[in-house]
Amino acid sequence: LVELLSERLRSPLENLPGPPPLSWLRGHMDQLFHPQGWDFHLKTVAAFGTAVRLRGFLGEDVLYLTDPAGLRTILTGEHGDIYEEPPMITIIEKNKLLWGPGLLSSTGMAHKKQRRVLDANAVFSVQRMRTVMPIFWDVTRRLEDTMVNLLQCGSTELDMLIWMSRVSLELIGQAGIGVSFDTLSETSLPSEHVLTAKQLIPLSFPLQGFMRLVPSIVKIGPPKFCGFQDGIVPYPNIRKLRENNGACEGTGRDIISVLIQQNKGADPMDKVSDDELISQTGTLIFGGHETTLVALSRILHVLSLRPKSQERLRLEVMGARVERRDISYDDLMKLPYLDAVCKETLRLYAPVTQLHRVPRRNSIIPLSRPVLGRDGQMIDCIQVQAGTMVVLGTAAVNRDPAIWGLDADQWVPERWLQPLPETVVDAYLPGVLSHMMTFMGGGRSESCIGIKLAEVEIKAVLYVLLSRMKFGPSGAPITWDMHNFATPTVQGGNKPSMPLKVTLLSG
Numbered sequence: 001l002v003e004l005l006s007e008r009l010r011s012p013l014e015n016l017p018g019p020p021p022l023s024w025l026r027g028h029m030d031q032l033f034h035p036q037g038w039d040f041h042l043k044t045v046a047a048f049g050t051a052v053r054l055r056g057f058l059g060e061d062v063l064y065l066t067d068p069a070g071l072r073t074i075l076t077g078e079h080g081d082i083y084e085e086p087p088m089i090t091i092i093e094k095n096k097l098l099w100g101p102g103l104l105s106s107t108g109m110a111h112k113k114q115r116r117v118l119d120a121n122a123v124f125s126v127q128r129m130r131t132v133m134p135i136f137w138d139v140t141r142r143l144e145d146t147m148v149n150l151l152q153c154g155s156t157e158l159d160m161l162i163w164m165s166r167v168s169l170e171l172i173g174q175a176g177i178g179v180s181f182d183t184l185s186e187t188s189l190p191s192e193h194v195l196t197a198k199q200l201i202p203l204s205f206p207l208q209g210f211m212r213l214v215p216s217i218v219k220i221g222p223p224k225f226c227g228f229q230d231g232i233v234p235y236p237n238i239r240k241l242r243e244n245n246g247a248c249e250g251t252g253r254d255i256i257s258v259l260i261q262q263n264k265g266a267d268p269m270d271k272v273s274d275d276e277l278i279s280q281t282g283t284l285i286f287g288g289h290e291t292t293l294v295a296l297s298r299i300l301h302v303l304s305l306r307p308k309s310q311e312r313l314r315l316e317v318m319g320a321r322v323e324r325r326d327i328s329y330d331d332l333m334k335l336p337y338l339d340a341v342c343k344e345t346l347r348l349y350a351p352v353t354q355l356h357r358v359p360r361r362n363s364i365i366p367l368s369r370p371v372l373g374r375d376g377q378m379i380d381c382i383q384v385q386a387g388t389m390v391v392l393g394t395a396a397v398n399r400d401p402a403i404w405g406l407d408a409d410q411w412v413p414e415r416w417l418q419p420l421p422e423t424v425v426d427a428y429l430p431g432v433l434s435h436m437m438t439f440m441g442g443g444r445s446e447s448c449i450g451i452k453l454a455e456v457e458i459k460a461v462l463y464v465l466l467s468r469m470k471f472g473p474s475g476a477p478i479t480w481d482m483h484n485f486a487t488p489t490v491q492g493g494n495k496p497s498m499p500l501k502v503t504l505l506s507g
């Protein structure tokens, strides 16, 4: 360990700008994971530029990167093959612990093959979204009916985080794996599926943090360490979730059912194993639930603080709804202000604030915006040693004023209703959605596979809720803490929640 660490401490990043180390044991990485880590992201970039040297948990060098050319290099082309997910994922891949051999836990060729099969079967395509649209309307209508019932006595304070969590889990359950988790009724208790799925989440997060903590340890040696992991990973729950998923027959319109059907007749080269198929079910829930619920909650929170924007959006969706209650996928996607509100919130408040990559071999990262080295010389490319942790600062790059303009840290949905500034286009960011890094991007296997599903889920929920009710602040100030996903909490409280004042509209 000492040998590995001393090698890392002498990495070629030495000349890069960056804040002074906090202490040997308390590096900068814990600031990135700190509940108020937003500030650290933004201030670090503002002070030192788009390539910064940070200290890891053990004092080792970490590259914090928001430079567009640098991100392109890591995420696209041949470099996409040099950089891989950090060891946490690799360990999971070895042990197939959390999700089985699905997308989130596979690496290298196995991952590429799964992505290819999913892409070839077009299970996340626009065409598929058109087909599953009735599922979205069915689920959101259930949410609407229950909430309208709750609001019969007038304005009520509701914890919208819970409702967004319930509806997004039901949406991904029904559309993704053909399983209903929640009737979305006023009194219903979460089903056994929910309990099984949710019990995994709090355990998987600390595990993730721990694995990031000491990348070097992973390389030390397997048997004892792997035994240790076996002890902390909640095996019974995984088994149960997978058993539940196994019950999914594969006969419906949902993504997994379609995949099961198409896999039967696929070319042997393109076939995935049953185990891989079943594992995608857990992958879809973990990839799609928390992210979407955070995005939806954030949009509602932002709109509750901006009544004029909320009213403008309401007029747009009500106008569309007067003609037809459940519009088509294409008509929903065409609503301009709804699209602008979603994009702007996802830009400013990316649910996933940072991602991590590690090069398998030494590599060189060019910078489009050179940074000032400690020796006073400008640096326009960086040498990165194999094994160095590279943090891709998603949240910060989405708010970079050199790209998005001086109002980059403001919520301005109108920016999406006109041509984007040249600085955005010229940055050539590899983001898969509208130049943003929110869903990552670059090579096909580096981005969010569920982006279209997320988009339609968010828009369908907003379409339904805003045309029936109004959202305002409850009086309890809400702060968003940065954990693995940004999470709302009532100021001073320690439990995630987002109480809003909700009022039923007449008519």
Ligand code: HEM
Pocket (backbone or CB within 6 Å): 103, 104, 115, 172, 176, 283, 284, 285, 287, 288, 289, 291, 292, 295, 350, 351, 352, 355, 356, 437, 438, 439, 440, 445, 446, 447, 448, 449, 450, 451, 453, 454
């Ligand atoms: C607002 C909502 C969402 C956001 C912000 C988001 C963001 C992301 C990001 C940043 C990644 C890349 C992670 C990495 O490369 O390390 C990712 C991957 C992934 N996402 Fe999403 N996601 C969202 C919704 C969804 C939904 C609804 C699904 C369900 C299908 C989903 C499924 C996945 C999967 C399976 C991966 C792994 C892809 C792979 O490894 O090839 N996501 N997501």
